[in-house]
Amino acid sequence: xxxxxxxxxxxxxxxxxxxxxxxxxxxxxxxxxxxxxxxxxxxxxxxxxxxxxxxxxxxxxxxxxxxxxxxxxxxxxxxxxxxxxxxxxxxxxxxxxxxxxxxxxxxxxxxxxxxxxxxxxxxxxxxxxxxxxxxxxxxxxxxxxxxxxxxxxxxxxxxxxxxxxxxxxxxxxxxxxxxxxxxxxxxxxxxxxxxxxxxxxxxxxxxxxxxxxxxxxxxxxxxxxxxxxxxxxxxxxxxxxxxxxxxxxxxxxxxxxxxxxxxxxxxxxxxxxxxxxxxxxxxxxxxxxxxxxxxxxxxxxxxxxxxxxxxxxxxxxxxxxxxxxxxxxxxxxxxxxxxxxxxxxxxxxxxxxxxxxxxxxxxxxxxxxxxxxxxxxxxxxxxxxxxxxxxxxxxxxxxxxxxxxxxxxxxxxxxxxxxxxxxxxxxxxxxxxxxxxxxxxxxx
Amino acid sequence: xxxxxxxxxxxxxxxxxxxxxxxxxxxxxxxxxxxxxxxxxxxxxxxxxxxxxxxxxxxxxxxxxxxxxxxxxxxxxxxxxxxxxx
Numbered sequence: 001x002x003x004x005x006x007x008x009x010x011x012x013x014x015x016x017x018x019x020x021x022x023x024x025x026x027x028x029x030x031x032x033x034x035x036x037x038x039x040x041x042x043x044x045x046x047x048x049x050x051x052x053x054x055x056x057x058x059x060x061x062x063x064x065x066x067x068x069x070x071x072x073x074x075x076x077x078x079x080x081x082x083x084x085x086x087x088x089x090x091x092x093x094x095x096x097x098x099x100x101x102x103x104x105x106x107x108x109x110x111x112x113x114x115x116x117x118x119x120x121x122x123x124x125x126x127x128x129x130x131x132x133x134x135x136x137x138x139x140x141x142x143x144x145x146x147x148x149x150x151x152x153x154x155x156x157x158x159x160x161x162x163x164x165x166x167x168x169x170x171x172x173x174x175x176x177x178x179x180x181x182x183x184x185x186x187x188x189x190x191x192x193x194x195x196x197x198x199x200x201x202x203x204x205x206x207x208x209x210x211x212x213x214x215x216x217x218x219x220x221x222x223x224x225x226x227x228x229x230x231x232x233x234x235x236x237x238x239x240x241x242x243x244x245x246x247x248x249x250x251x252x253x254x255x256x257x258x259x260x261x262x263x264x265x266x267x268x269x270x271x272x273x274x275x276x277x278x279x280x281x282x283x284x285x286x287x288x289x290x291x292x293x294x295x296x297x298x299x300x301x302x303x304x305x306x307x308x309x310x311x312x313x314x315x316x317x318x319x320x321x322x323x324x325x326x327x328x329x330x331x332x333x334x335x336x337x338x339x340x341x342x343x344x345x346x347x348x349x350x351x352x353x354x355x356x357x358x359x360x361x362x363x364x365x366x367x368x369x370x371x372x373x374x375x376x377x378x379x380x381x382x383x384x385x386x387x388x389x390x391x392x393x394x395x396x397x398x399x400x401x402x403x404x405x406x407x408x409x410x411x412x413x414x415x416x417x418x419x420x421x422x423x424x425x426x427x428x429x430x431x432x433x434x435x436x437x438x439x440x441x442x443x444x
Numbered sequence: 445x446x447x448x449x450x451x452x453x454x455x456x457x458x459x460x461x462x463x464x465x466x467x468x469x470x471x472x473x474x475x476x477x478x479x480x481x482x483x484x485x486x487x488x489x490x491x492x493x494x495x496x497x498x499x500x501x502x503x504x505x506x507x508x509x510x511x512x513x514x515x516x517x518x519x520x521x522x523x524x525x526x527x528x529x530x
Binding site: 108109117121255277282283286291295301369377444 | 472
């Protein structure tokens with residue numbers, strides 16, 4: 001661990017912050033143009049790379065994608081050069097390989113029928129990476145470009161820009177009750193259940209599964225994993241479980257709600273608070289009608305905002321409590337020790353969120369949509385997606401099934417997920433009933 | 445040598461890779477084919493297709509019509525408040 005002033009240019013955490021803020025500031029002052037993304041396609045796979053305006057193909061994104069690859073390679077290579085974790089030339093060659101796999105993953109995920117199933121780029125990136133690493137083995141040149149932690153941390157700093165605090169008031173007190181009371185209770189319950197009852201030794205895996213279950217699936221799992229410095233295999237396992245259960249819950253929850261004749265708004269709040277990913281929440285909510293779709297999506301959005309706070313709390317808890325237990329050192333670590341160990345990218349994550357929420361939005365007359373449409377949607381959100389996709393490719397390339405199997409601890413992670421999700425379902429339904437039917441029946 | 449410490453010939457590893465690749469391709473073809481499970485199991489998929497709902501976003505900001513959904517909730521709240529004010 002780098003200590004002292006040199007950590008500012010030698011540690012990955014700081015570099016994630018620098019690169020994240022170079023992108024954010026570049027976006028605000030307007031020097032970073034709209035970032036290309038792989039498009040949707042139905043029958044013709046090449047349509048994913050075409051620019052279509054008013055149903056007419058006006059060009060393609062091959063050159064913009066090439067420029068994006070060069071931009072990202074150079075930007076991250078600057079950090080690699082300072083950190084000296086890899087030879088820059090080797091890193092760039094490896095990065096090109098990882099980027100190409102990321103493009104393939106996006107291309108598969110953006111097929112419209114695949115989108116209807118709710119199978120995101122994270123799944124395909126992981127699968128392609130796992131296929132390579134567990135058969136022919138990841139070649140050394142490709143491993144050199146697989147900087148998982150750096151990609152995740154830069155992605156998280158950029159994600160901070162998307163977390164606008166005022167959004168938590170969108171649904172008033174009932175929304176806050178469902179999203180902000182249940183979530184911390186479920187995280188604490190699952191953590192205690194995993195450690196004390198299931199006796200799981202891998203505390204990082206427990207907290208990642210707890211956050212993925214109670215907050216917002218994959219995004220929360222990434223944030224929690226980075227905050228507690230978890231192993232890649234822990235994240236792979238948690239993400240795999242959350243992706244499978246999200247699809248199952250999206251399929252069956254609206255049917256169950258309709259079957260028992262539950263109130264639409266109550267059902268929507270229930271699904272918004274429990275189904276892990278936002279896309280699946282919107283799809284499930286839409287099954288109950290337009291009002292339910294809106295309520296479910298907004299409850300999920302309010303819950304999403306918790307991700308920054310949660311990452312901060314986990315980072316502090318891990319530095320002050322868990323790491324101390326694992327090191328078996330006596331006495332409390334002093335303030336400097338806590339500072340050295342603290343994952344600094346979390347500061348970048350929160351700083352980006354505060355900058356956008358309390359500086360940029362007020363500077364644009366409180367117009368959220370303008371901020372989103374000018375800075376977030378065309379640039380930071382797309383780049384964040386690319387960094388997460390690169391990270392999932394890298395995770396797949398560095399994970400192997402034997403390590404994943406060893407983390408199963410006789411099925412304990414699955415037991416933790418199912419028990420936690422069941423508790424989440426019961427508690428969310430109870431609180432949603434109190435919020436929308438008892439305390440604020442006229443809210444919606 | 446594989447991760448379990450057993451010697452595996454390069455040929456066998458490439459065969460495993462191609463089998464995996466074929467399985468992955470079959471998975472992609474299956475999900476992109478538009479297949480919908482019969483009966484109630486396919487109800488959500490049919491609805492997603494009919495209404496063009498993208499169920500894949502991981503985070504709220506990735507939902508294409510999130511602005512619209514938020515605005516809709518604000519309008520619903522305002523509508524509820526209106527009769528009380530009069």
